[in-house]
Amino acid sequence: MADAQATIRWLIAEKDKAPNFAMRVIEIASRGERIPLHAHDYEHEIFILDGAGMALHPDGDRPVRVGDFVYVAPGEKHGFLNTGDEPFRFICVIPIQK
Amino acid sequence: MADAQATIRWLIAEKDKAPNFAMRVIEIASRGERIPLHAHDYEHEIFILDGAGMALHPDGDRPVRVGDFVYVAPGEKHGFLNTGDEPFRFICVIPIQK
Numbered sequence: 001m002a003d004a005q006a007t008i009r010w011l012i013a014e015k016d017k018a019p020n021f022a023m024r025v026i027e028i029a030s031r032g033e034r035i036p037l038h039a040h041d042y043e044h045e046i047f048i049l050d051g052a053g054m055a056l057h058p059d060g061d062r063p064v065r066v067g068d069f070v071y072v073a074p075g076e077k078h079g080f081l082n083t084g085d086e087p088f089r090f091i092c093v094i095p096i097q098k
Numbered sequence: 099m100a101d102a103q104a105t106i107r108w109l110i111a112e113k114d115k116a117p118n119f120a121m122r123v124i125e126i127a128s129r130g131e132r133i134p135l136h137a138h139d140y141e142h143e144i145f146i147l148d149g150a151g152m153a154l155h156p157d158g159d160r161p162v163r164v165g166d167f168v169y170v171a172p173g174e175k176h177g178f179l180n181t182g183d184e185p186f187r188f189i190c191v192i193p194i195q196k
Contacts, residue, residue, distance in 0.1 A: 011167045012143045018169060020193045021119045023143045045110045045121045047189055049147075069109045071116060091145055093191050095118045 005033035006080075014096055022096055027089045028053065028082040037079040044072040045093040052084030103131035104178075112194055120194055125187045126151065126180040135177040142170040143191040150182030 006028045013022040028034065028051075037056055048068045054061045055070050056079035063083070064070065072078045082088035104126045111120040126132065126149075135154055146166045152159045153168050154177035161181070162168065170176045180186035 011145070012169045016169050017171065018141060018143065019172070020141065021143065021191060023145065023167065023191065043116060043118065045116065045119065045191065047109070047121065047145075069121065071110045071114050073115065074117070091189060093119060093121065093143065 004035040005029075006035050008092075018096065020096060021093050024092050024094070025049070025089060026080075026092050027087050028080060029087050031082050031084060034081040035079045037077050039075055039077045040094075041074050042095050042097075043074050044070070044078070046070040046072065047091040049089040049091060051082060051086045051088035053088040054081040054083055055079075056081055102133040103127075104133050106190075116194065118194060119191050122190050122192070123147070123187060124178075124190050125185050126178060127185050129180050129182060132179040133177045135175050137173055137175045138192075139172050140193050140195075141172050142168070142176070144168040144170065145189040147187045147189060149180060149184045149186035151186040151188075152179040152181055153177075154179055 009025045011023045012018050048064050048066050052065050055064050058077050107123045109121045110116050146162050146164050150163050153162050156175050
């Protein structure tokens, strides 16, 4: 996530002996800040917790709000933008790299 | 979850071609309703979304509230109880059974 304007808090990870996947909370603090488009070879499962934002995608961005979820497939380009007045926060679950 | 007083909504699962894990939202609607103690051979990663409840455990129950997370290891007994006036809702991520 080069140039990402975001903080990541790891809730559950390898340190907890979690065998398969890790749960993080990602926060983009202020309006206009973003995680630019990028891709990984693994998937994300995302659930929006607070604030308002856009899910960025080469095929078109879409607004997301509290309670929405986003599946990002392995290799799929994606990013996130805060479009609200509050911190934009979401859960992001990824596989543990073995 | 025999006798569970809960509903499960699958957000992201095998139908989405998710390769490794599934994201669900579990709701226990009313105060006093519960998912009784039980265990699986796989882990849960849980994040509390709404309401108030107790994480039930043979070693002692503990109160949980919005923003808390719970790691349940494979084989560990666990359950949940709604202790509030609103629906008690949480994200629960599990591995996809291969």
